[in-house]
Amino acid sequence: MKKKKTIRTSGICVAVLLATISLLTGAVWLFVIERPTRISDFLQTQTDKWNRIDLGNTVTSADGSEYYVLTKKGQNPEEENNWIIYFSGGGMNWDENSTANPINLANILKGEGLTYFSSIPFYKLNTMKGILEEGNDKNPFGDWNYLYIPYATGDFHIGNNLVEYERKGKTYKSFHNGRNNVLAALEWFQRNAGTPDKIFVCGESAGGFGAAFWTPYIAESVPEARIYEYTDSSYIQTDKWEYIMDSYWNAEVEDNFHFRPEADIIKAVFQANAEKHPDITYLQSNTLYDNLLLNFQKRLNDEKVTDLEYKDIWSTQMLASAAALSENFSNYHYFITDYGLDEKTGTTPHTLSASKDFYESKEDGISLSEWLYQAVEFEAYRNVGSRFMR
Numbered sequence: 001m002k003k004k005k006t007i008r009t010s011g012i013c014v015a016v017l018l019a020t021i022s023l024l025t026g027a028v029w030l031f032v033i034e035r036p037t038r039i040s041d042f043l044q045t046q047t048d049k050w051n052r053i054d055l056g057n058t059v060t061s062a063d064g065s066e067y068y069v070l071t072k073k074g075q076n077p078e079e080e081n082n083w084i085i086y087f088s089g090g091g092m093n094w095d096e097n098s099t100a101n102p103i104n105l106a107n108i109l110k111g112e113g114l115t116y117f118s119s120i121p122f123y124k125l126n127t128m129k130g131i132l133e134e135g136n137d138k139n140p141f142g143d144w145n146y147l148y149i150p151y152a153t154g155d156f157h158i159g160n161n162l163v164e165y166e167r168k169g170k171t172y173k174s175f176h177n178g179r180n181n182v183l184a185a186l187e188w189f190q191r192n193a194g195t196p197d198k199i200f201v202c203g204e205s206a207g208g209f210g211a212a213f214w215t216p217y218i219a220e221s222v223p224e225a226r227i228y229e230y231t232d233s234s235y236i237q238t239d240k241w242e243y244i245m246d247s248y249w250n251a252e253v254e255d256n257f258h259f260r261p262e263a264d265i266i267k268a269v270f271q272a273n274a275e276k277h278p279d280i281t282y283l284q285s286n287t288l289y290d291n292l293l294l295n296f297q298k299r300l301n302d303e304k305v306t307d308l309e310y311k312d313i314w315s316t317q318m319l320a321s322a323a324a325l326s327e328n329f330s331n332y333h334y335f336i337t338d339y340g341l342d343e344k345t346g347t348t349p350h351t352l353s354a355s356k357d358f359y360e361s362k363e364d365g366i367s368l369s370e371w372l373y374q375a376v377e378f379e380a381y382r383n384v385g386s387r388f389m390r
Contacts, residue, residue, distance in 0.1 A: 048073075087149050089205025156209040
């Protein structure tokens with residue numbers, strides 16, 4: 001009897017917990033969660049206010065839910081028509097198990113191993129800080145126009161596939177629709193951006209890969225603009241990339257992006273882009289022992305070691321990649337820092353650009369925000385963190 005009572009009490013606790021979460025979520029939604037406006041004409045949108053743009057029936061999130069982009073009009077678009085195109089991050093999936101474990105409330109409560117966002121979170125605007133902040137005097141790009149491309153397909157914004165997976169006797173579908181989503185977003189950009197003076201293509205984590213992949217397409221679509229590209233915290237090395245990208249995501253990398261996937265995928269795309277488009281400036285930042293990227297790489301490569309044991313392997317590979325690119329291409333520059341080093345775990349934060357770390361992370365006497373601003377505004381380039389190179 002005691003065991004049954006315990007089980008029932010536990011069930012009640014779970015029910016109460018779920019009800020509490022539901023109520024709190026509703027309260028947050030009503031009073032705290034930021035929501036964008038929904039004006040179809042970009043010229044009529046408010047200055048420094050995020051606006052939602054629906055893109056038609058070619059777009060979808062991985063779970064089949066609605067997909068859209070966010071835009072923001074800068075302070076003086078008539079005087080200086082500068083744009084940031086920002087590719088959001090949010091994990092990845094590469095097989096049936098990872099696809100079956102998206103980041104959502106149900107899986108978090110079950111303690112599942114989470115891998116990617118399969119829909120756009122309703123609280124998305126609340127997470128967009130740092131370089132994405134409007135109304136913050138610290139943000140040197142705050143008066144630019146923005147096109148924000150959410151990430152909800154687990155495929156680095158490049159996939160074009162429908163996969164099915166089994167879960168507890170049921171068949172589910174997952175849409176790797178990143179390519180169609182981005183193409184629709186960039187079509188909107190070409191119709192609404194006018195004649196940009198500068199375009200700063202940025203991305204964090206999975207979005208950093210996406211930004212690097214799509215920069216040549218953007219440059220060729222808007223040939224009159226000065227183009228800069230920035231990738232934040234996007235380094236994973238594995239021999240599985242060709243299978244994941246071309247078979248699981250059906251990205252057709254060689255046909256669509258004109259290079260073959262290699263183990264060091266970010267180096268491969270930077271190298272292909274820098275050779276083909278030497279007039280573009282390429283910028284990359286990484287923290288020295290990125291706590292999330294090293295874990296993803298370890299999982300992809302089936303490494304049976306702890307993060308503490310693996311962090312030096314990941315870091316050595318990341319540093320070698322940045323050093324090789326810097327040595328071979330004068331239009332590539334890196335920012336590497338041990339900012340935020342956790343003494344207990346020996347790891348550093350994942351991504352810097354879309355949080356307060358954008359302003360606070362410093363190396364060699366310069367913050368990440370100032371390093372980027374100097375490069376994009378004044379063409380003043382430097383490599384930061386060269387002391388870490390082996």
